[in-house]
Amino acid sequence: MLYKGSCHCGKVAFEVEGELGGAVRCNCSICARKGALLWAVPHGSLRLVAWGDDLGKYTFGKGSIAHRFCRTCGIHPFAEDASLGSERSAYININCLEDVDLAAVQVFEFDGRSA
Known part of the structure; x- marks a missing residue:
């Protein structure tokens, strides 16, 4: 299924192809503050539609995840592995996808604080 998503102001927009079978709630220091529910997909399934100079990147700790955010509205629509491997x-x-019934999505807890 093709999903469309964006930040709040729409300057960062994307499409993602896949079956949304569940999401992860991570308790690491950044995900807990963002309140993100994360769906892991192969990087090739994500296609940016709009970003320009508005797509920011934040890494911390080991720097293995690039947390992406809109420089205008501050929303974090996705993250990605920082490595360039296949x-x-x-x-x-x-939370940034259109037309998703969040109450129907199974949520798995992940202890990112201990990872």
């Missing part, structure tokens, strides 16, 4: 993943914040 096995990269993207982590879609399903």
